[in-house]
Amino acid sequence: MESNNRRVALTGFMGVGKSSVARHLASILRCDRIDLDAYIEKNEGRSIADIINYDGEPAYRTIETANLIRVLNGTKTRILSLGGGTWTIPQNRELIVERGLVTVWLESSFEHCWANISKSRKERPLAKNKTAARRLFDERQGIYCLADWHFIIRPEFNSYEIARQIADQVFA
Ligand code: S3P
Secondary structure (H helix, E strand, O other), X not given: OOHHHOOEEEEOOXXXXXXXXXXXXXXXXXXXXXXXXXXXXXHHOOOHHHHHHHHOHHHHXXXXXXXXXXXXXXXXXXXXXXXXXXXXXHHHHHHHHHOOXXXXXXXXXXXXXXXXXXXXXXXXXXXXXXXXXXXXXXXXHXXXXXXXXXXXXXXXXOHHHHHHHHHHHHOO
């Protein structure tokens, strides 16, 4: 596929900044984007925190995969920001790869993600405290690393600069 027609899925741990990088990337490339978490909440009419808290994580993962399929089938959207757990589910990885999306891992230190999680107003039931978040972070590194591209995120970079780097390298 021509690099400027690529479709990209952004992955990475909670708090790394997937949604804001996706927003800037879409504006740099002048294309539309979908934020999977927001898409799920709109479609289901409930917050993700509500789904996980009341129905449990396995039920949430089923809903997440169903919505991922809808996004992949239903639109030609070029930029897709995933939830932090989406890429860790083998079926989701297969779907994303099968549809030809290029995957980009926004890689960062746990402390950076945790600092953002702690100050964010978004409720994240799977990162209720630092110990639980750290365990998930450690478990997932080897899976995120299966993404096609890795971009290291440092606290001193802003999300526009990261989006610029992705645009220049992945869409070069
Ligand atoms: C999750 C990350 C969240 C959201 C849900 C589960 C995860 O998205 O999808 O709470 O398993 O890491 P963000 O990464 O956008 O916070």
